[in-house]
Amino acid sequence: MATTIKHCFCGNGFTFEQCCQPIINGKVDAKNAEALMRSRFTAYVLKNYQYILDTYSSAKRTHITISELSDSAQDTQWLSLQVLTHHCQTHTAQVEFKAFYQVHHTYYVMHELSGFIFESGKWLYNHGTMQKGSGEFSPERNSQCLCRSGKKFKKCCGM
Ligand SMILES: [Zn+2]
Ligand SMILES: [Zn+2]
DSSP, rough: OOOOOOBTTTTTSSGGGTTTTHHTTSSSSSHHHHHHHHHHHHHHTTTTTHHHHHHHHHHHTTTTTHHHHHHHHEEEEEEEEEEEEEEEEEEEEEEEEEEEEEETEEEEEEEEEEEEEEEEEEEEEEEEETTTTTOOOOOOOOOOOTSSSSBBGTTTOOO
């Protein structure tokens, strides 16, 4: 029987243990804004809101609570992530991504341009700007299912 490699939730092709887990556990720092962005997506999948809070910039962190974060994502099931672009300057960076998620039986895509800052030796999330094309969408029946099962949508979540 062939063993399938379980890819990290952020979808970059590595396993969770090689990818977002050591960043979320605090064993290593995210090496750039994209790695931090990926680890934050994975933390949302795992409902690790403490990590989400801890990776906001200090200016933003004081205005957010863990219960607000968990309430806002309560019915959200995060499915997959697509990183589109990553631009890095010395102390700021921008990552453009699409995150796919599901609320009950409806599918959504969030297309965001995120801004990051390098603060106290770490990359942190500062702000996000919603891009065109965000909102409800219907997955193609013959495309790969967004839940990363490796099956076609129509034979998996779309049944
Ligand atoms: Zn990852
Ligand atoms: Zn599925």
